[in-house]
Amino acid sequence: MPASLSVRDLVLRRPLRTATGTVAIRRVWILSIGDGSGLVGLGEAAPLQDFGGELIPACEKALKTALPLLTDEFVHGWLDRARADAPLGQLERVLAQTPCARSAVEGALLDLLAQLGGTPLAELLSPSYTPFLPVNALADAGIGQMSSALQAIASGYRTIKIKASADPAETSNALIKLRGQVGPEVALRVDANAAWNGDQAVRFAEATRLVDLEYLEQPLPVGDLQGMAALRLRTGMKIAVDESVRTPADVGRVGAAQAADIVVLKPAFLGGWRPIKQAAQLARTCGLEVVVTTAMDSAVGRAHATHIAAALGLEHRAQGLSTGELLVADSTSEPLKPSAGDIAIHARPGLGIGELIPG
Template sequence: MIITDLKWREMEPVSKVKFKIALRENAKTSSLLLKIETDEGISGYGEASPFEPVTGDNIEDIKAFFEKIKPELIGKNPLAIEKIHRIMNRFIVGKTAGKAAIDFALYDILGKKTGMPLYMLLGGNSNTVQSDMTIGIDTPDEMAKLAKKYVNEGFNILKIKVGLNYEEDLEAIRKIREAVGDKISIRLDANQGYDKKQTINVMREMEKYSVEEIEQPIPCWDFDGMKFIKDRITQELMMDESVHSPNDAHRAVKEEACDVINIKLMKAGGIFPALQINAVAQAAGIKCMIGCMSETRVGIAAGAALAAAKKNIVYADLDSYRMIEELEYVSGGYTQEGDIITLTEKPGLGLEIDF
């Protein structure tokens, strides 16, 4: 089997909710749908959904990357996934969202070739995933209103964006807890918006609202600061922007800088490096979560398959597709009832795509 062509098209799904985080407010959601064709008639699909503050690239960068890497991949065996990652990594530094799209398509081809769903190929721990639902920064009243809506839709875990205003964050969490009651899990994501002192003060205040966790409260380069915070709060501390690669995960483990690592396939460069990150974390007793950027159903299908496959991946933040209008030419991969995502038993990603 060899790769015969790479094709792509831009996707611009319409956002259904306003979504603001400490890094910036999203104005537009764009991603690229990738198709890799083979000489055996099997095609695989992937998605690149870059977010410049994290992945360092944009849609135009990824298009240029696909154009340049295409001749390097045509004629290669798509099942040689590690080899293709070496080719991509030697070819260019970064462009992890583009590499992720290629990676997804390769795993999709592998699943179709073997007749196995991707979650089973990757480990088969489960065929279901419980996802949280994320609430962007808004007025405390609007955030509480949205929290109540999501709980009524069946979500039991809420991820709340914070990090712009200490006092408003406290008020928002107070109102959210009042709105949803005591049984709903609340976790925070500051997207590097706090400093060490603010983080510790916030999390001590948050104890009264039974907040379970805070994600990436301080700048991504400050591993020492994360260790300092971890030693002084009672809740779990998660790294996100600090960990892009297996090397970053190793540093996080060595410096005891977190309790949990958020693996995002767009910043890791796909499933293959994500498996390595999880293995490093698992060996050190650190749990993992699979998160997302602004992926459509395509990227979420890949993330959900990995999350379901591995026992050490105990959390999932796979909600981006619910914040955008579904694309009429993409379906399948999974179903969702409340906060439970159930993977398809069809081979590969199990997607139906009218390319």
């Protein structure tokens, strides 16, 4: 059988505190699909259910259900179509309610297809892909993490994303202090992970008016699009949404409500390249900018997100792709790594991240 599945627990160097809880370990599943000639495509499922992803047991069940269906006949039939956006046939029904699992299956097939064609995955997805992407560093609003933000800036990062705490006042105080330390040239963005209410978000916006934030991400609960539209109008602050977008159709709802300026798309949480491409096209139709981020995945998931961002040409705003620095150990021998605040797409075929490290 050409497909196999392994599970990994990714330990963070330091627990990451967010407004909805603390993340210390990430459990992910890595799917390997071979073509019989020695080439192996890799995909990853990294559900994070407290942040809008599917339930972990549902993801695992879907992957194990899909595994025996990934026969030689199915894999070669899909590869023979030579289309990056080709649907997954009978597997679409199996994976319909588990986008992280779908992303893993489609991702492994795409990696394999790109390897067979001798091109980077980004080039398979779009011949006009951008080879360099600016990325943000990630920290939380704790005192210790502010020092890590300063270290990231010293190493060349030009954008810092701060994970807000449940207390907007604590977050605003940390940002005011950080802005005073880094000056006006560094872009600062904040992610509240849908944890605040309208009054808290307004107070935060007023307290940080002079900080000149790049944007505030998901300040209000997932369904409160009208609240985020009102927040935009009242404060003039740019708003991004993440948890409010889990299907391409959600982008249309955000645009119709005028609830945001930017949509943050996680390939794993939307189901991979096919739905991400649809969501990005709809976003542009609605006049919304797009930022692609990971979900603290291993090297496999991060590489897929990076190639997708490159294929979408997202070179004008920092993308959220550098979370590998948070991990104690990674999943492949040559993960894509940022340098001076940018990630480069190598000329290596497929994901270009080396071999899977046993674990």
